Amino acid sequence: MDRLTKVVRWIDYRLPFFSFIDHELREYPTPRNLNYWWNFGSLAGITLVIMILSGIFLAMHYEPDTKLAFDSVEYIMRNVNYGWLMRYLHANGATMFFIVVYIHMFRGLYYGSYKSPRELLWMLGVVILLLMMATAFMGYVLPWGQMSYWGATVITNLFSVFPFGETIVEWLWGGFSVDNPTLNRFFALHYLFPFLIVGVVILHLIALHQHGSNNPLGIDRKEPRDSLPFHPYYTVKDLFGLGIFALVWAYFIFFNPNFFGEPDNYIPANPLVTPPHIVPEWYFLPFYAILRSIPNKLLGVIAMFGAVFVLFFLPWLDTSKVRSATFRPVYKWIFWGFVVDCFILGCVGAHSPDYIYDNLGGLSNQILGQVTTLLYFGFFFIALPLLGLYEKPNPLPKSLSEPVLKGKKKKSVEIQSALFALCFLSITPLYGTDSPPLPHEVWSFQGPFGTYDRADLQHGFQVYKEVCSVCHSLSQIRFRDLAALGYSVEEIKAIAAEYKVDAIDDEGNPIEKTALPTDKIPGPYKNEQAARAANNGALPPDLSLMTKARVGGPDYVYALLTGYELTPPKDIHIAEGMHYNPFFPGEQIAMTPPLSEGLVTYSDGAQPNVNQMAKDVVSFLSWTAEPELEVRKQTGYMVLIYFIVFTILMYFIMKRVWARVK
């Protein structure tokens, strides 16, 4: 017996840590017939750990103060080493977490994993879901963008329907509106809740290990050969699943990081202006749709909460004794109908209430929402209780080791995947956007291999400096950041030296001194009031994040800059001091057409036309919005290659390990 074994024995005799791990993770008997839908539990666990880790490291840099929060997030993106990676990992992680957990729940619903003796296991899962929703909501508030602020306002106002609602809401806010106290407590709770989730996950696992996993056949295990030790059979299968999952997650982090985000959240919170189209994150959309489809405030809120809380009663609403839908000919179809219904509810939530589906014969979103809400509750309160009484289940197999005929089993897998595809297809007519179409330009930085063109960026910076900067600030950019445009240290010093920044002299008097490369590029106005006074009451927005903060991104900004029309259509009345631009929301814009022929002469002597200038400045603004774009994609390729190798490797190991049983 070597030293190490001795130490392990010594510890284990006093604290049975190693035998616990051995028992619960290595030899833990698991049904031999689990399919890939059983991967999602472990994926959820891994995601939770990664979310907590990345969250802790983000919290080291984040400032929960309404004046600093938005900028501190941009600080993380621009200055903290790998800050962009942490933030995109965490932000997309929330999406991944919900995808995995929703699939995990639908799996439980299909295979009846909530039925006796696993009722508490299921209910603990619903508690986890509720905690996740609260955590995700509060996390979304932290960047303190427009969606954060208005999301917080709308969600907290839900509580106003209850008795003493006003008092409750003010208590939640710590004031008379969403403000600094709200942000502070949300940050504290957003940090706390994940650890509560860990606690409930532990209970969830204890409950799971009491009777072991359910399985695709839904029947109890009877003999030892029905089970396999968890390790290596399911550890390696989980690792293979992890590889695929990581590939999906990495794709979003590195190549499409804002896919699930709302452009409006790159606009700092403004308590006086609500964004025109306010939507929650996708994972709340079905519930949001239920809230909106009921025209009564109290009933709407009750229905929305009810849509989640009904899950607690699922084990008793489903009266069938048969667990797996494989043997329930009617429920199987009802289940897939329910999945489609949830998807449609999501689409309903994504569109505005008065949206009309032209390609569905003028169906109104309101009606569709009401029908799908009824179906949602019908599934729980009508279908599930009645099916158990009237459905005639197919005969169950005797044991896991002698399942139904092989051929038949194969077919059912094919049918399942076909149904899954059908779910997505069935709702395609519901896709489509509310915003007007934009002309598409070709940008060098688009696509997975796109990079910035240094010459375009320098030209664009010149256009910004000589034209835009008269009214628009660029507050996230420091002079030294311009090194990324290809300027040398000396050139940057010279550029900075053209600007003055506020300072205090040794006697305490405010003075102006020459800007240094480390200073932020000073804006044209001292404060918001000065900016409004100089612009007819309109506030020229900061341009640092412009291409991320508008639907359509660079295409939108380009269309706006080049889309002015001198003579508006006859039916449109243009107010005094406004200009007609079909691409601006409302079609009237206070900004005078900023670009004109011969306005700028590039340092290389070129005299650009308006389109060229617009193109260059939009390229430049895309860089100011996403300075990490190139390194992000490069890192992304390495990560993707790594996980492809990892997944292939795990696949072969899995085949090898499982060859022993098959």
Next chain:
Amino acid sequence: MTEETVDHASHEKKEPTRRDFLFLTAGAVGAVGTAYFAWPFIDSMSPAADILAQSTVDVDLSPIPAGQAITVVWRGKPIFVRRRTPEEITMAEQVPLSALIDPETDQARVKTGHNEWLIVIGICTHLGCIPTGNKPTQDRGKYGGWACPCHGSLYDTSGRVRRGPAPLNLGIPPYTFLTATHIRIGVNEVSHG
């Protein structure tokens, strides 16, 4: 369970090398991946880009009279900028190296042609307290430089430690003379300012 033992044996005999190779590769790939995954987290705690960039401070020396000193902050640390009197300079230059705890000549601690100016990091090399003596009202200790209030280390007019427990002389920050009366702390050559 039974199956495992049976099949285990037969497979292990047939292809032990290929299996071992597969598992070893997987282990290596996993270890490398974990290390790479950990790195961004660790590195996110290092000084951020803007903190690294905030690395220079310009100081106007003209208001400092001989025999006195000022404190400026560079990278969050106190920097002592002292205009030495001729006597203090002679004192510093004449100490034999053998009398020093951390032998270093005075010339090595100032810029040639500017030996009137002593610029040191004002942090005691023992455990990080700020020595006294930079203000005229403060005790400079018997070597005329600085005295550390925490555990009694004494520094001379060249900022060298003369009595422990501090093991090393006061550090010299990178700095450069822009003009005869202006310095920039944080860089050793002007061109990189």
